[in-house]
Amino acid sequence: MTLSRQKFKDIDLSDPFFDSLKKDYEEFPTWFAKKAEDHAYVFYGDDDKSIEGFLYLKREDGPLTDVTPALPAAIRIKVGTMKINPHGTRLGERFLKKIFDHAITEGAKEVYVTVFEKHSALVALFERYGFVKASTKTTKNGTELVLVKEMLVDKGSTLERYPLVKLGTQAIYLLSIKPIWHTRLLPDSILKSEDASIVMDVSHTNSIHKVYLAGMRGMGRIQVGDVILIYRTTDNLGPARYRSVATSVAVVEESRHISTFPDINAFIRYCQPYSVFELDELKSLWETQDYPHVLRFTYNFALPKRITRGKMIDAMGFDPNEYWGLMRLSKKQLRDVLFAAGLDENLVID
Structure with missing residues (x-):
């Protein structure tokens, strides 16, 4: 498997990998097109063609007012999109390392992600590394959990406080x-x-x-x-x-x-x-x-x-x-x- 950092316009949206994201988020194709010049991380399978993982990160500085309860202004890294095809290679951990690396480089105090509760394995992965439920976000697609990781706060275990x-x-x-x-x-x-x-x-x-x-x-x-x-x-x-x-x-x-x-x-x-x-x-x-x-x-x-x-x-x-x-x-x-x-x-x- 190989990891590549690519512009959205160079990533094949028709790959079956994206079908579930299109199903969960009606606006996903439109959003994807608007991000044409932005970069994302893409994991490709052994054939170097099929997509096995996708990660998009974004820095935000203002308050989060579209979640309940709202969250105050802070330097944050938003996990805009993260999806992996699980196959025992710990791809999720590799993406988490990338997320934390970005947070360190940007001097971010927090990292957050919105995820539907039905994606229990993904929720558990985030929680293992110190993400906690801070809010919810409701849109026409349904209600998502807002999971937040405080980068500089001591947690109970080595993994929960990681990379601290x-x-x-x-x-x-x-x-x-x-x-x-x-x-x-x-x-x-x-x-x-x-x-x-x-x-x-x-x-x-x-x-x-x-x-x-x-x-x-x-x-x-x-x-x-x-x-x-x-x-x-x-x-x-x-x-x-x-x-x-x-x-x-x-x-x-x-x-x-x-x-x-x-x-x-x-x-x-x-x-x-x-x-x-x-x-x-x-x-x-x-x-x-x-x-x-x-x-x-x-x-x-x-x-x-x-x-x-x-x-x-x-x-x-x-x-x-x-x-x-x-x-x-x-x-x-x-x-x-x-x-x-x-x-x-x-x-x-x-």
């Missing part, structure tokens, strides 16, 4: 990843000197949850809730102090040793949906057990600017003699990196 990162008393680590794996695992965080925009990235591997295997010393002490600063090691195209960079922030969901899996099938079932490794690679990793630490984490955000090893040492007091494979950090060190990277400081709370 809560430090609390949890440990913070710098975790190094080699370039070959980094590019596959974290497409938003690939080095792009010409354009580091997370909005323009269209990789189909862009999802919220990741599984990574490693063999570095100290990995066994990582616990659920710990915060990870992802550090992409040098690509050997120049000195490490300029080519090794901090790129992303993640939160640990689970940390396991490969020995905790009863057999290879259980190991593959756990890793494959979110892993960078292909099936043959996973089988090889099971057999060799060279990378026994299995880390599952949420990919919260890419840093707007990559911070080099040299800057972390020279300006932020990082010890060049420490083991940078897995290195314990203080809150101040993490915040110094995030501030230098230009990230909204409100996305990380104590």
Whole structure:
């Protein structure tokens, strides 16, 4: 499957994918035509022709007066249209990552979507990531739920507050990843000197949850809730102090040793949906057990600017003699990196 960012005028409205939207919203074809020069994200199937997912996002600044109760003015991202054909690939999570990336880039305080209650699976997906019913919207098409996600408000669980990162008393680590794996695992965080925009990235591997295997010393002490600063090691195209960079922030969901899996099938079932490794690679990793630490984490955000090893040492007091494979950090060190990277400081709370 491939994800493409296209103008409405280049998207085939006659594709059967849109039939249900035309049925739910009488004005959909007219609305679609008016958006001719606007962009939307489209997921295409393996044949690169049939549409499997569609996402349109819009920034709004004013009050919402067409819902009951009305909502006050705020910088919001409206999920204008989102539809997916469910087929077990977690496409909904990939679209949610895109939605949150846009919200971060736009400095939005809220994200909202209107959805008919009959679409229970879609409602449940939004609620899993912290959307709550705030209003209803009634039109000639019927009454929809208005689900709102507050971007900078602490919720009860890691997923409900996502992409917000809560430090609390949890440990913070710098975790190094080699370039070959980094590019596959974290497409938003690939080095792009010409354009580091997370909005323009269209990789189909862009999802919220990741599984990574490693063999570095100290990995066994990582616990659920710990915060990870992802550090992409040098690509050997120049000195490490300029080519090794901090790129992303993640939160640990689970940390396991490969020995905790009863057999290879259980190991593959756990890793494959979110892993960078292909099936043959996973089988090889099971057999060799060279990378026994299995880390599952949420990919919260890419840093707007990559911070080099040299800057972390020279300006932020990082010890060049420490083991940078897995290195314990203080809150101040993490915040110094995030501030230098230009990230909204409100996305990380104590």
